[in-house]
Structure formats: structure tokens, C-alpha cells
Amino acid sequence: MPKYPVVIVGAGIAGLVSAFALAARGLEVTLLERSAAPGGKMRQIGIGGSKVDSGPTVFTMRWVFDELFAAAGKKFSDHVRLLPLDTLARHAWDGNDRLDLFADESRSVEAIGDFAGAAEAARYRSFCRDTRRIYDILETPFLRAPQPSMSGLLGAGGFRGLVQLPQIKPFSSMWSALARYFHDPRLRQLFGRYATYCGSSPFKAPATLMLIAHVEREGVWSIDGGIHGLARALAGSAEALGATIRYNAEAAEVLTSKERACGVRLASGERIEADAVIMNADIAAVSGGLFGINARRAAAAIPPSARSLSALTWSLVAKTGGFPLRRHNVFFSRDYAAEFDDIFSGDRLPRDPTVYVCAQDRDDDAGAEPAEEKLLVLINAPANGDRHSFGTAEVEQCAQRTFGMLERCGLRIHRRPETTEVTTPTDFNRLFPATGGALYGRSSHGWTATFRRPGARTRIPGFYLAGGSTHPGPGVPMAALSGRSAAACLMQDLDSIRRSPKTAMPGGMSMR
Numbered sequence: 001m002p003k004y005p006v007v008i009v010g011a012g013i014a015g016l017v018s019a020f021a022l023a024a025r026g027l028e029v030t031l032l033e034r035s036a037a038p039g040g041k042m043r044q045i046g047i048g049g050s051k052v053d054s055g056p057t058v059f060t061m062r063w064v065f066d067e068l069f070a071a072a073g074k075k076f077s078d079h080v081r082l083l084p085l086d087t088l089a090r091h092a093w094d095g096n097d098r099l100d101l102f103a104d105e106s107r108s109v110e111a112i113g114d115f116a117g118a119a120e121a122a123r124y125r126s127f128c129r130d131t132r133r134i135y136d137i138l139e140t141p142f143l144r145a146p147q148p149s150m151s152g153l154l155g156a157g158g159f160r161g162l163v164q165l166p167q168i169k170p171f172s173s174m175w176s177a178l179a180r181y182f183h184d185p186r187l188r189q190l191f192g193r194y195a196t197y198c199g200s201s202p203f204k205a206p207a208t209l210m211l212i213a214h215v216e217r218e219g220v221w222s223i224d225g226g227i228h229g230l231a232r233a234l235a236g237s238a239e240a241l242g243a244t245i246r247y248n249a250e251a252a253e254v255l256t257s258k259e260r261a262c263g264v265r266l267a268s269g270e271r272i273e274a275d276a277v278i279m280n281a282d283i284a285a286v287s288g289g290l291f292g293i294n295a296r297r298a299a300a301a302i303p304p305s306a307r308s309l310s311a312l313t314w315s316l317v318a319k320t321g322g323f324p325l326r327r328h329n330v331f332f333s334r335d336y337a338a339e340f341d342d343i344f345s346g347d348r349l350p351r352d353p354t355v356y357v358c359a360q361d362r363d364d365d366a367g368a369e370p371a372e373e374k375l376l377v378l379i380n381a382p383a384n385g386d387r388h389s390f391g392t393a394e395v396e397q398c399a400q401r402t403f404g405m406l407e408r409c410g411l412r413i414h415r416r417p418e419t420t421e422v423t424t425p426t427d428f429n430r431l432f433p434a435t436g437g438a439l440y441g442r443s444s445h446g447w448t449a450t451f452r453r454p455g456a457r458t459r460i461p462g463f464y465l466a467g468g469s470t471h472p473g474p475g476v477p478m479a480a481l482s483g484r485s486a487a488a489c490l491m492q493d494l495d496s497i498r499r500s501p502k503t504a505m506p507g508g509m510s511m512r
């Protein structure tokens, strides 16, 4: 078989998955990454002698990776060591209110019963049943499909199925749907937070996003070596299959010839010819012209008002005390509506933030208190990093509020400047250009927003999109699905060209 050279821009999870899948099919893959390591948002920051995961930390939907490796005749667990967590997360509010959720549904029911009463626990059971149903309805026609398609959903009876769920109105907001399940405002807040996994406000996201609660219930794993280890394992496996990965290699233009993608020009001036190009950079960079005027046509612009959340993070190694941390911990603000109002309407850091703390040396076992431990502390922030510069005073003021609220919930973190690394929306905008620091592409506000994410094929033959800003959406497994879709579309188009060499359809491969 001829080699069919393919260039992939970006070694985020989607780019890595595409590289792995295409190398496994025997294509000649070159993966270009502008930074010095794979993973993109799945980055690790070196602090002292420790490596702190400073992007995603909650790993779900492992079946995506099981299937990917199986399709290449390999076993995922031979390459990445996973540990299932019994406790999904520990949640806390001011004072002593605490609630753990577990992978075992009946344990969560019991915990919710103790926390908020038997009636609320019974309503949680209905919530579990309905979120499972939403997931089942949407998995094949939506999550696994290469393009978001209303007709695909209708064809599979998706909307009919959703409408039949008594508590859910597919066109209503997640927040109002949650009010039909939970009478306790703390539980509405807890389950509403899942909207932020898509970078959205629970007050504006559609009710269908409640399916994320089901995804998490299906399992959360910790990864040996941190989640960045997954990126390294994929990069190593893709290379073992013959892919070439070039780090510190910045793509500056997607080359086209006769309206078809035919390669990439690097910032260094070097040109690499290819039969197809997969783009894993954010679509805001594509539509913003960072890859040339021809590539711009591949993606519609995302106006700043439609951007998803950014974040302000502290990656640190520190001594903690006063609170029995689990691996994943959430400390809730007193006024959730005000928090999202600050971010999405006020365009400012929340005055009273909800704080996520990942204690990376901990699993289920409480064990002995570590002397110092690796932590990621994260709050949601507006994606205005391209028009606002977060100065030291503003960041320190926010740190006072953030770490102060943790203290109100009982957690003391002995933060030292020399072992703390801060990342602001401005930094995220630098790492992921043209996004303003938005970490999840377009926000999922309104029920049609998910249909506006571009699919893998573009209107430029031979040019494909993959990543968290494309369909089916953000999050490590979802972006991985998009990488798999881009590879599958490319292979399909290649097969159709092999059968009929003169055919070149929109989004299909070019033959030079």
C-alpha cells in the first residue's frame, strides 16, 4: 500500500489519538507540536522535584481508550496503569457540610439520605435512572458520530426518547431540570457543577448535559504517573507504530493547492507536503487566520460572548491540614448564580468562587497525612485573557479569597511562593492562541450550541478538525473521540479515493 503522508498539527489528546489510529493503519504520520512535550492541556508542571498535573485530573470513559488500543491489536492496560476510585469526589460547603459521591450508586444513595433526607435520596435514584437514559440515547447518534446532526438524533428516536423522560425538557436549562429532581439547593449546586466540565454555566446549559453525572458514575480512574502519563503513553505507542513526532515545531500555515489541503508550512519556513492535514489546535485559531487565510474557511469564528470558561489555577506542593482530603474535592461558593454572573456577565473573576482541589498523592485510602503534597487548586474564570492582563495584585487578591474560602470549609493550605505556579486566562491564551483562554471551545449555552461545534470533515478537501473545540466536545475522552473520528473520516475518504481515484469530495482526501 502507498504510504499516504498525513500531517497532524498539535499533540493534544485528539492529535495523539489521530496519530496513533492512523499509524496503526500504516499511514505515514508526522505530528507537529509547538511545545516541548505531548499532551496540550494535559500538561505537567515541574515544582521542586515533583511533577504536578496542571490540566485535566478527572479521567472517565476509559472505554474510549480500550476501544482505540483494541482496534490496533493492543491492550490499553498494558500501556497505562489505571486505578479505579471508589470515592468520585468529596464535596464541602461552609462549616461542616460534607458529602461524598461514590462509584457505587447505592453508597451514594445512602450518603445523600444521611446528608439531605430519604426523599432526596429517592429523587437521586430517579436522577441516576434518567441520566443513564440520556446517555444511552445520545451515545451512538451523537457522541460516536463524526458530525453533530439533528437528523441523526431524530432518526435514532433521540428527541422522542428524551421528551418521554418526565422530568427533563430537552429545551430547558440544566438548572431548572435539576430543580425538578433536587429540593436541597446544595444538591442542585453539586450536580449543576457538571456543566462546567463543558466550560458552561448550569444556568444556561441544556438539561441534556446532566448526562455527565452518569459518565462520572460509570467510573473515575487515577493514572499512574498522572494524567500526563496518558499523553506520553499515546505518543510512545504512536511512535512505536511508525509515527514521527516533532516537538518545538510550530505550524504557521495549512497549505492548499487547487482548494485542497496539501501540507503544512512551519514557522521556521520548512514545508511538509501531505495528502491530508488534521488540525488539533483550537478552532478559534483556525477561524482567526493563524493557519493562513485559506484554512480560515474550515471553521466559523467563535465570538468572545460565546466562549466557554477559562480558569485560574494554582499548581503547588504544600502542607495541608484541617480537612480530610480525597483525591477530588470541591468546595462550593455560597451563591452559585452570582459566581456565574460574575464570570459570564461581569467578565471578571468570581468574588466568591467554587474551588476544586485535586490532591494528587491521594486515592481512596486516607492513609497518613503527607508532609507535603502535590495539589491543583482551580477556580472558574472568564475567557478574557486576550483583552485583560491578570496582574500580580489581582491574582493575589483572588488567591486570598480562594484560599480564605477553603479555610472557611476547614482546609488550610500552607502556600509558599517558591513552590506555587499560577496560570491565568492570559497564560492559557498564550498556550492556546486565539482562545482568550477558553478551555473548552464554544460554551454549551442553549440547546443548539452543541450542534454548532464543527465535525471532523471541513469544506476543504483533505483538511480535518479534531479536539475539544470540535464535536462531540471537550474533556479528555470526548476530545479523544474527535481524534478517532477525524482518523476514521480520513480513512473512509482514502478508501473512496482508492476505489475511484478521480473523486475528490468536500472534506475528502486530495490526491496529488
Ligand SMILES: Cc1cc2nc3c(=O)[nH]c(=O)nc-3n(C[C@H](O)[C@H](O)[C@H](O)COP(=O)(O)OP(=O)(O)OC[C@H]3O[C@@H](n4cnc5c(N)ncnc54)[C@H](O)[C@@H]3O)c2cc1C
Pocket: 009, 010, 011, 012, 013, 014, 015, 032, 033, 034, 035, 038, 039, 040, 041, 042, 054, 055, 056, 057, 058, 059, 060, 249, 250, 251, 252, 280, 281, 282, 311, 313, 378, 431, 432, 439, 440, 466, 467, 468, 469, 473, 474, 475, 476, 477, 479, 480
Ligand atoms: C485546567 C484544566 C482542567 C481540566 N479538567 C479536566 C478533567 O478533569 N477531565 C477532563 O476530561 N477534561 C478536563 N479538561 C479539559 C481537557 O483537558 C481538554 O478538553 C482536552 O485535553 C483537550 O484536548 P485537545 O485534543 O483539544 O488538545 P489541546 O489540549 O487543546 O492541545 C492542542 C495542542 O495543539 C498544539 N498547537 C496549537 N497550535 C499549534 C501550532 N501552530 N503548531 C503546533 N502545535 C500547535 C498545542 O501546543 C497543544 O499541545 C481540563 C482542562 C484544563 C485546562
